[in-house]
Amino acid sequence: MKLPRIYADTSVIGGYFDPEFETDSRRLIEGVKQGRCVLLLSQVVFDELAEAPERVRKLLAILPASQIETVEITNEVTSLCQAYITASILTPRWMDDATHVAAATIAKADAIVSWNFKHIVRFDKMKAYNQINQLHGYSTLTIVSPREVYFDEPDTD
DSSP states (O other), X not given: OOOOEEEEOHHHHHHTTOTTTHHHHHHHHHHHHTTSSEEEEEHHHHHHHTTSOHHHHHHGGGSOGGXXXXXXXXXXXXXXXXXXXXXXXXXXXXXXXXXXXXXXXXXXXXXXXXXXXXXTSSHHHHHHHHHHHHHTTOOOOOEEOXXXXXXXXXXXX
């Protein structure tokens, strides 16, 4: 069975050390460590992590390289991101958030996970992103917080 490919934005990585979000972020990161999913990260995540505290930056180093997929910020990603901005889903100030969604869409991620309830994980935004995705010939993107990401336990029978 194919492993789920999950795009995580920077809030999920930082959430690993945040008391409010750590339980669910840690469950997702443990799933990556156990080989239960592939974590998709874009250059936007790496750039944002460059400004994060050292322990957050070092978190990626403990993950198996085989479970990480880098999503390139291509012209296709940039074009879709711009379509979100043109549709007024977000303003140019929040270009990085739109880029996360576009990168996950272009990479055909099974889902994007985020703790960003203002610009990403919000019903009206989800609907708007997916309307633009469909208008441009892309698939619907599942958008959830880490609270919704669980992995089935392996059968022991």
